[in-house]
Amino acid sequence: MLKSMRVGAAAGTPVAGQRCGLIAIVGKPNVGKSTLMNALVGQKISITSRKAQTTRHRITGIHSQGAAQFVFVDTPGFQTRHNNALNRSLNKTVLGAVGDVDLILFVVEAGMFNQADAKVLALLSKDIPTLLVANKLDQVTRRADIAPWLQEMQQRHKFAEFVPMSAKNAKDIERMLGICEKYLPEQAWWYAEDELTDRSEKFLASETVREKLFRLTGDELPYTSTVVIDKFEEEAGRGKQKRLLRIAATIVVERDTHKAMVIGDKGERIKRIGMETRVELEKALDCKVFIEMWVKVRSGWADDEARVRSFGYQ
Numbered sequence: 400m401l402k403s404m405r406v407g408a409a410a411g412t413p414v415a416g417q418r419c420g421l422i423a424i425v426g427k428p429n430v431g432k433s434t435l436m437n438a439l440v441g442q443k444i445s446i447t448s449r450k451a452q453t454t455r456h457r458i459t460g461i462h463s464q465g466a467a468q469f470v471f472v473d474t475p476g477f478q479t480r481h482n483n484a485l486n487r488s489l490n491k492t493v494l495g496a497v498g499d500v501d502l503i504l505f506v507v508e509a510g511m512f513n514q515a516d517a518k519v520l521a522l523l524s525k526d527i528p529t530l531l532v533a534n535k536l537d538q539v540t541r542r543a544d545i546a547p548w549l550q551e552m553q554q555r556h557k558f559a560e561f562v563p564m565s566a567k568n569a570k571d572i573e574r575m576l577g578i579c580e581k582y583l584p585e586q587a588w589w590y591a592e593d594e595l596t597d598r599s600e601k602f603l604a605s606e607t608v609r610e611k612l613f614r615l616t617g618d619e620l621p622y623t624s625t626v627v628i629d630k631f632e633e634e635a636g637r638g639k640q641k642r643l644l645r646i647a648a649t650i651v652v653e654r655d656t657h658k659a660m661v662i663g664d665k666g667e668r669i670k671r672i673g674m675e676t677r678v679e680l681e682k683a684l685d686c687k688v689f690i691e692m693w694v695k696v697r698s699g700w701a702d703d704e705a706r707v708r709s710f711g712y713q
């Protein structure tokens with residue numbers, strides 16, 4: 400179960416052998432940052448999809464193992480193409496996340512480095528140890544090309560280490576945790592051992608709807624569609640009965656054609672989004688869920704600072 404953030408009273412004071420620190424995961428959109436964080440934490444905290452720009456918030460995922468507590472910060476892919484209010488807000492989140500951490504995982508696709516990667520790299524402080532995570536190694540057919548590519552990458556930044564890997568490979572994830580552990584300062588843990596995130600259940604609900612929305616609409620729906628949770632009410636369970644969450648969610652889109660896309664033929668698609676969200680939340684939060692969904696058209700919201708803020712972005 401997810402729990403809310405509780406910073407221990409002794410946070411910051413060394414406790415024999417304990418290590419704890421912040422690790423930012425950064426990179427351009429779609430390189431696999433959320434997949435990596437979910438694998439490192441061992442549970443789905445951050446949504447993933449084939450569509451770029453699915454991550455919009457700073458998300459903390461926590462993993463405690465042995466003497467170490469890893470506190471991961473997942474960031475939106477740095478936006479370089481469009482200068483609208485939504486993207487400015489996303490970029491501010493990235494900058495906030497990388498300024499004050501113990502370790503940075505700079506994620507790229509193995510064997511690739513383009514201008515978008517370079518722009519993110521340029522933001523990173525030279526004083527914070529940074530690992531080059533060459534992800535999606537499983538997709539590289541010519542492994543021999545990786546060594547010269549790594550050498551080239553060495554010229555670009557003073558990386559502490561190079562980690563070619565696949566976020567989908569369990570052994571690579573174990574190896575990655577071992578590497579990260581060395582960079583955590585010796586200090587008392589900030590969170591209880593079983594805590595996984597500092598995000599609320601309400602936030603998880605909106606992220607789950609957003610993930611289902613993007614997965615079920617494929618590439619048709621623009622990324623500027625968003626989800627607002629209008630109601631999030633909890634009724635305690637009685638006896639063997641589980642507690643109940645009553646959720647109302649509005650999917651906000653920019654055009655009538657997008658609304659029709661989300662609703663689908665005879666409401667098929669929105670029903671499916673609701674059903675898959677319910678099943679996933681019931682499992683993740685160990686409760687019963689009733690969810691109502693609406694679709695609203697608000698054209699131009701991603702260009703409007705006030706509206707971007709009202710939808711929960713910083």
Ligand SMILES: Nc1nc2c(ncn2[C@@H]2O[C@H](COP(=O)(O)OP(=O)(O)OP(=O)(O)O)[C@@H](O)[C@H]2O)c(=O)[nH]1
Pocket residue numbers: 426427428429430431432433434435446447448449450451452453454455474475476534535536537538564565566567568
């Ligand atoms: N083959 C392969 N695919 C991967 C790997 N890691 C991630 N992916 C896929 O890459 C796509 C993007 O992954 P995400 O984790 O959503 O990427 P992200 O960097 O968080 O993307 P944004 O939220 O847009 O910034 C998804 O389809 C993942 O399944 C990997 O190691 N190997």
